[in-house]
Amino acid sequence: xxxxxxxxxxxxxxxxxxxxEELVDITARxxxxxxxxxxxxxxxxxxxxxxxxxxxxxxxxxxxxxxDVLGCLRNLVPRGAWLHDEEDGNGDAHIKAGIVGPSEVIPxxxxxxxxxxxxxxxxxxxxxxxxxxxxxxxxL
Numbered sequence: 001x002x003x004x005x006x007x008x009x010x011x012x013x014x015x016x017x018x019x020x021e022e023l024v025d026i027t028a029r030x031x032x033x034x035x036x037x038x039x040x041x042x043x044x045x046x047x048x049x050x051x052x053x054x055x056x057x058x059x060x061x062x063x064x065x066x067x068d069v070l071g072c073l074r075n076l077v078p079r080g081a082w083l084h085d086e087e088d089g090n091g092d093a094h095i096k097a098g099i100v101g102p103s104e105v106i107p108x109x110x111x112x113x114x115x116x117x118x119x120x121x122x123x124x125x126x127x128x129x130x131x132x133x134x135x136x137x138x139x140l
Contacts, residue, residue, distance in 0.1 A: 009037050009139040017128035021074070021093075023056070023066040024123040026135060030106075031113055033137055039111040041139040046104045049134045052093035052127035054100035060120035073099070073126075093127035100124050108139070 013029050034044055048055045059065045073096045082091025104121065107114040115121075123135060 009041070011037070011137045011139075013135045013137060015123075015133055017123075017125040017130045017133055019125065020128050021070050021096075022125045022128065023058070023069060024125060024133075025060055025120050026123050027060070027113075027115070027120040030121055030137060034108055034113055034139065035111050038108050038139045041108045041111075043140040044106045044108050044113060045138040045140065046106070046121065047136040047138070048102045048123060049136065050097075050127075050130075052090055052097050052125075053133060054097045054102055054124040054126070055104045055135070056100055056122045056124055057104055057106075057115070057119050058122055059118045060122075061118050066122065090127045096126045097124070 011033050013026060013033075015024065015026075017024060030044065030046065034041070038044065046055055056069070058069060077092045077095045077099070079085075079092045080089075082095065084091035084094060106121075123133065125133065
């Protein structure tokens with residue numbers, strides 16, 4: 001049986017966040033990595049490190065979309081109503097991160113992300129601000 005070898009490249013995007021809850025658009029940074037290193041790749045896998053963070057592909061043309069997303073999640077998962085809050089007061093952040101999820105996979109063609117016209121990649125901060133947040137970018 002022949003062994004398959006899939007070449008991968010792994011990069012880390014590191015940044016800080018400035019609010020308890022915010023959506024940080026990281027599209028330009030991911031596009032730059034894919035343009036520089038992903039010419040022969042067909043997939044870009046993204047993973048947010050941290051139990052209170054997530055990733056989301058969403059519209060960025062209308063600045064109200066991120067506000068609406070955060071407002072919706074606040075209504076679904078209110079702060080201060082969870083057993084984990086007795087530990088460190090961020091039970092809602094864990095639940096929101098679990099609902100949204102820590103990863104996204106985007107097709108790549110000719111060194112370009114195959115996002116739709118209005119799609120951008122957002123890091124979702126639910127327990128900030130943080131001096132250091134990391135997204136692992138794996139190009140396959």
